[in-house]
Amino acid sequence: MAEDKDSEAKREGVDFSKRAFIKTALIGGIAVASGAVIAKKITSNIPRTKLASAYVDDELQQDRVMKDKEFVVMSKEEKEQMVKTIVSEYKYMA
Amino acid sequence: MPAEEKKEEKGRNISRRQFFKEAGAVSAAVAGAAASSVIAPEEAEARTTFAEMFQKNYRLMTDAEKKEAIARLEQRYSEEYAKKVTVDGSPAIKDVLFGYALNIQKCIGCRRCVHGCVRENNQSRQDPEIQWIRVIKMEKGNFSVDDMNKGYPANTNEPFGIQVGGNTGKNVGVALEGQHYYQPETVPEKDAFYFPIQCMQCEKPPCVKVCPVRTTYRDPDGIVVIDYNWCIGCRMCMGACPYWARRFNWGDPNLPAAEMNPKTHYLGNRPRMRGVVEKCIFCLQRTRKGRYPGCVEVCPVGARKFGNLLDPESEVRKILDRKKVFRLKADMNTYPKFFYFID
Numbered sequence: 336m337a338e339d340k341d342s343e344a345k346r347e348g349v350d351f352s353k354r355a356f357i358k359t360a361l362i363g364g365i366a367v368a369s370g371a372v373i374a375k376k377i378t379s380n381i382p383r384t385k386l387a388s389a390y391v392d393d394e395l396q397q398d399r400v401m402k403d404k405e406f407v408v409m410s411k412e413e414k415e416q417m418v419k420t421i422v423s424e425y426k427y428m429a
Numbered sequence: 430m431p432a433e434e435k436k437e438e439k440g441r442n443i444s445r446r447q448f449f450k451e452a453g454a455v456s457a458a459v460a461g462a463a464a465s466s467v468i469a470p471e472e473a474e475a476r477t478t479f480a481e482m483f484q485k486n487y488r489l490m491t492d493a494e495k496k497e498a499i500a501r502l503e504q505r506y507s508e509e510y511a512k513k514v515t516v517d518g519s520p521a522i523k524d525v526l527f528g529y530a531l532n533i534q535k536c537i538g539c540r541r542c543v544h545g546c547v548r549e550n551n552q553s554r555q556d557p558e559i560q561w562i563r564v565i566k567m568e569k570g571n572f573s574v575d576d577m578n579k580g581y582p583a584n585t586n587e588p589f590g591i592q593v594g595g596n597t598g599k600n601v602g603v604a605l606e607g608q609h610y611y612q613p614e615t616v617p618e619k620d621a622f623y624f625p626i627q628c629m630q631c632e633k634p635p636c637v638k639v640c641p642v643r644t645t646y647r648d649p650d651g652i653v654v655i656d657y658n659w660c661i662g663c664r665m666c667m668g669a670c671p672y673w674a675r676r677f678n679w680g681d682p683n684l685p686a687a688e689m690n691p692k693t694h695y696l697g698n699r700p701r702m703r704g705v706v707e708k709c710i711f712c713l714q715r716t717r718k719g720r721y722p723g724c725v726e727v728c729p730v731g732a733r734k735f736g737n738l739l740d741p742e743s744e745v746r747k748i749l750d751r752k753k754v755f756r757l758k759a760d761m762n763t764y765p766k767f768f769y770f771i772d
Contacts, residue, residue, distance in 0.1 A: 354445065354448065357452075358448070358452070361452050361456065364456075365455070365456060379703075383556065383680070386556075386679045386680045387556070387557065389679045390557045390559075390679060393667075393673075393676070393677060394563075394609060396673055397563060397626070397672075397673035397674075398565070398609075400671065400672065400673040401565060401624075401626065401672075401673070406755050406769075407755055407759065408753045408754065408755050408771075409753075409754050409755060409756070409759075414749050414750075414754060417749075417764070418738070418746070418749055420764070421526065421632060421738055421764065421766070422526075422738065422739055424632070425526050425649075425739060426649070427521070427523050427524065427649045
């Protein structure tokens with residue numbers, strides 16, 4: 336039965352030897368590693384023009400965020416309470 | 430079939446040892462090429478980058494590990510910037526909690542604080558210049574406090590209350606979008622006031638809560654710091670910050686060697702790398718040595734005040750006691766320690 340399988344594989348040109356397996360595994364590993372390196376290089380090298388727009392987008396986001404601001408003057412009680420909270424919660428943990 | 434015949438049949442005569450030898454050599458060559466393309470070419474930088482990959486979060490380092498990491502960085506920066514660079518690792522001072530107050534009436538929008546901060550903290554200088562402080566130009570409104578309780582109908586005995594307030598129709602004053610880089614001939618401009626914004630060093634910082642790698646944390650002196658080596662650049666902290674006070678390095682920061690400030694702190698103004706977040710750290714390389722932050726020193730009108738919130742005699746505490754104070758987005762319960770005040 337086993338002999339039949341071997342001869343069938345031989346006829347189809349498939350090599351089931353240990354050497355063939357290791358060879359395929361090594362080539363596959365190298366291919367994956369190379370692919371990862373190339374992908375990393377490509378994704379890391381963003382064109383300068385795109386970089387500039389990314390920075391501007393970040394800046395405009397702050398404008399949008401600050402549009403929702405509220406300027407509410409704190410009452411004396413609020414200030415006292417705030418200072419009390421901040422001071423009482425102080426802990427020094429080096 | 431004998432082994433020799435089998436090899437001949439395939440037309441190749443390679444022993445297993447030879448095959449492994451060749452495969453190993455090819456793998457090593459590919460791995461070497463890949464590594465050299467990822468790691469920077471400069472030997473000093475490459476060595477440090479490799480070592481940094483395996484270093485712990487700064488908070489978890491032992492004193493010896495901290496010293497080692499700092500020595501590595503000092504050597505690297507000194508070689509990279511061709512000057513003696515020191516990296517400080519001073520911890521927070523005991524019984525000190527930093528607070529900041531800014532007189533919004535005095536600010537003239539000269540932006541000396543912005544540029545002073547850039548120089549002090551080794552931010553990227555061009556393409557673009559990363560600024561931790563942003564001064565927003567705002568249109569002056571003409572709401573009057575005196576008219577707050579006035580309006581129509583004037584008779585307050587009416588059951589419907591005031592339908593039209595005394596300030597109706599008056600300009601409320603708005604932030605002008607995209608006006609960070611205003612270039613007037615002189616400041617202050619008529620009908621404008623200026624609103625500097627930077628990290629508020631919140632007591633309950635949302636950015637710290639969302640950081641998935643705990644690289645940003647609040648130090649005991651109230652400064653929210655970042656261990657740049659552990660930052661993975663996910664930008665979660667940026668999204669969480671209600672003030673959008675954090676900046677992201679989309680590209681490699683551009684810091685000319687001649688302009689580099691050699692007095693740095695590990696958690697502060699040491700040169701950053703691509704893909705990490707940075708922000709105002711109250712110039713901890715100065716403040717932990719008893720000095721004022723750069724922006725406070727450089728302000729020509731004395732609008733900026735800085736001090737210890739735990740000390741009742743400090744400037745900040747006195748301002749909190751005596752001035753009209755407001756905080757940005759106080760409703761978010763972040764307890765910012767950056768206060769705006771008016772005389």
